[in-house]
Amino acid sequence: MITVTHLTKQYGPRTAVHDLNFEVKKGEIVGFLGPNGAGKSTTMKILTGFMPASEGKVMIAGHDVFHEPIKVKQSIGFLPENPPVYPEMSVNQYLDFAARLHQVPPKGQAAAIANTLKRVGLWDVRHRLIQNLSKGYRQRVGLAQALVHNPPVLILDEPTVGLDPKQIIEIRELIKSLRGDHTVLLSSHILPEVTATCDRVIVLNRGKIVAEDTIDHLTSRAQGGLIYALTVRNVKAAGVEALMQLGKIHTTGNRLTIELKSEDAREKVIETAVKHDMGVLEFVADKVSLEDIFLKLTTNEGSLA
Amino acid sequence: MKNIWSIARRDFQSYFTSPIAYIVIAGFLAIMGWMFFWSLNHFNIQNMQYMQYGGGKGPSITEAIIRPLYGNMNVVFLFLVPFITMRLFAEERRQHTIALLLTAPIHLTEIILGKFLAAFALVLIMLLLTGFYPIMLFATGNPELGPIVASYIGTLLLAGCCLSLGILFSAMTENQIVAGALTFSSGLFFWLVSWAQQAAGSVFGELLNYLSLTGHYNNFGQGLLHSSDIVFYLSFIGLGLFFTHRVLDSYRWR
Numbered sequence: 001m002i003t004v005t006h007l008t009k010q011y012g013p014r015t016a017v018h019d020l021n022f023e024v025k026k027g028e029i030v031g032f033l034g035p036n037g038a039g040k041s042t043t044m045k046i047l048t049g050f051m052p053a054s055e056g057k058v059m060i061a062g063h064d065v066f067h068e069p070i071k072v073k074q075s076i077g078f079l080p081e082n083p084p085v086y087p088e089m090s091v092n093q094y095l096d097f098a099a100r101l102h103q104v105p106p107k108g109q110a111a112a113i114a115n116t117l118k119r120v121g122l123w124d125v126r127h128r129l130i131q132n133l134s135k136g137y138r139q140r141v142g143l144a145q146a147l148v149h150n151p152p153v154l155i156l157d158e159p160t161v162g163l164d165p166k167q168i169i170e171i172r173e174l175i176k177s178l179r180g181d182h183t184v185l186l187s188s189h190i191l192p193e194v195t196a197t198c199d200r201v202i203v204l205n206r207g208k209i210v211a212e213d214t215i216d217h218l219t220s221r222a223q224g225g226l227i228y229a230l231t232v233r234n235v236k237a238a239g240v241e242a243l244m245q246l247g248k249i250h251t252t253g254n255r256l257t258i259e260l261k262s263e264d265a266r267e268k269v270i271e272t273a274v275k276h277d278m279g280v281l282e283f284v285a286d287k288v289s290l291e292d293i294f295l296k297l298t299t300n301e302g303s304l305a
Numbered sequence: 306m307k308n309i310w311s312i313a314r315r316d317f318q319s320y321f322t323s324p325i326a327y328i329v330i331a332g333f334l335a336i337m338g339w340m341f342f343w344s345l346n347h348f349n350i351q352n353m354q355y356m357q358y359g360g361g362k363g364p365s366i367t368e369a370i371i372r373p374l375y376g377n378m379n380v381v382f383l384f385l386v387p388f389i390t391m392r393l394f395a396e397e398r399r400q401h402t403i404a405l406l407l408t409a410p411i412h413l414t415e416i417i418l419g420k421f422l423a424a425f426a427l428v429l430i431m432l433l434l435t436g437f438y439p440i441m442l443f444a445t446g447n448p449e450l451g452p453i454v455a456s457y458i459g460t461l462l463l464a465g466c467c468l469s470l471g472i473l474f475s476a477m478t479e480n481q482i483v484a485g486a487l488t489f490s491s492g493l494f495f496w497l498v499s500w501a502q503q504a505a506g507s508v509f510g511e512l513l514n515y516l517s518l519t520g521h522y523n524n525f526g527q528g529l530l531h532s533s534d535i536v537f538y539l540s541f542i543g544l545g546l547f548f549t550h551r552v553l554d555s556y557r558w559r
């Protein structure tokens with residue numbers, strides 16, 4: 001549904017994101033995890049057509065963002081990092097405007113707005129002016145705007161930031177309820193946020209993807225499980241298959257991460273790789289590099305899990 | 306077209322959710338009413354004097370009331386248009402709502418035209434409200450229709466030029482006040498640019514004269530619709546909106 005290749009963005013001389021490659025499949029909920037300044041918002045702004053990339057290509061729902069922006073924008077709901085709400089409008093008026101902007105057919109418009117209001121828990125405040133709402137409610141208004149046209153793809157930039165714990169749980173439930181029908185890419189700088197809602201996570205640091213994994217895999221890694229990274233010259237199918245006997249394997253390029261069942265299996269990993277002539281370049285415990293990042297990620301609001 | 310309308314509708318409504326539109330309209334009507342009243346008064350006194358001394362025909366309504374009234378109305382617009390346009394894009398940028406517009410499936414051109422339309426509609430309403438004056442003149446006297454209609458067309462076009470400038474400056478900054486101040490000073494520049502024509506060489510002077518917003522208004526005041534004037538005003542509006550497009554596009558690229 002979303003395919004990003006060689007995406008680079010420069011702000012003047014400064015590189016905000018560098019050579020990103022990733023994919024989000026239809027119906028997946030993928031978390032974009034990274035500390036502040038990692039380039040999450042920048043990437044999302046490019047994906048949604050808000051700003052063009054310096055280099056690279058983004059395909060969403062079968063269309064190139066740069067060449068067919070209108071087609072892409074039709075299939076996206078976007079919650080930017082600052083909810084784009086007009087303080088002088090009422091919640092109802094605002095959603096009416098958002099629905100028109102996204103060309104919701106006039107016939108189904110009232111129903112679409114009512115459904116969305118109920119879904120994000122804004123029904124009771126629908127006549128209030130947005131300027132009189134708390135930060136949490138404004139965030140919901142932003143979310144409602146992204147949902148009102150029922151887009152197949154949702155891009156949510158830190159959807160729960162600034163909310164209280166009860167609201168966070170509600171929004172997480174809401175996001176989980178989107179699974180299946182919608183493809184969701186959401187960003188966060190808190191690990192538990194992502195583990196709570198996502199199937200898969202892409203870890204971003206200083207504008208580069210440093211890890212891409214399923215949640216299960218990643219949590220055990222963060223907890224310092226027996227995960228090791230094997231870098232080889234040639235990834236051989238037979239070798240990978242043999243390694244699978246030793247533990248769960250995840251491949252990114254020529255780097256394999258292996259979740260071992262015991263420390264003793266380390267020896268076996270090398271043996272197997274050598275036997276299949278894969279050309280072992282490096283074999284290290286994988287928790288090290290990620291630990292740094294997770295430390296940054298979890299220092300702020302780590303207790304939210 | 307529907308997208309332009311969606312944008313225009315929201316911006317137009319938002320004029321009336323803040324006091325600004327009411328203040329602008331009220332101020333406009335007060336100033337215009339004041340000028341109308343005194344020019345009428347002056348006209349009556351003059352006419353009476355002419356009648357008393359039997360010195361032939363006095364000045365016509367067109368010369369004594371209509372031309373100065375609508376000429377002055379343009380100056381009033383020069384002052385008021387910055388208040389109408391200053392928030393249009395600056396506020397979207399400050400409140401980050403521009404992200405909503407730029408990620409919606411609509412063209413940048415539609416956004417700009419929608420905003421122009423909203424501001425233009427407000428000006429149109431202000432002008433319609435002044436329709437009271439010619440109606441009064443028709444009820445009590447016998448003015449010429451031509452100059453009145455032409456003046457309205459001219460004023461509408463001239464105000465449109467100011468709006469176009471104002472939208473351009475609003476797109477350049479997040480600060481409404483800065484946008485307003487730039488709009489006013491640049492509007493004033495295009496107003497007075499012809500003053501320099503004598504000092505400048507003949508070709509350059511003519512160019513300056515051509516660029517003058519007021520210079521092209523004179524014919525309208527006489528009741529004359531020249532296509533060259535209309536083309537000038539429309540080009541001015543179009544150019545302002547075109548540059549607005551460039552500015553917003555480059556804002557995206559940064």
Ligand SMILES: Nc1ncnc2c1ncn2[C@@H]1O[C@H](COP(=O)(O)OP(=O)(O)O)[C@@H](O)[C@H]1O
Pocket residue numbers: 011014015016034035036037038039040041042043559
């Ligand atoms: N408009 C901008 N101009 C210049 N630099 C920017 C701009 N926006 C973001 N950056 C820089 O790009 C990097 C990535 O920012 P951002 O995408 O906002 O990160 P995140 O959303 O992950 O916190 C940061 O170093 C930030 O300072």
Ligand SMILES: [Mg+2]
Pocket residue numbers: 037040041042081157
């Ligand atoms: Mg961000």
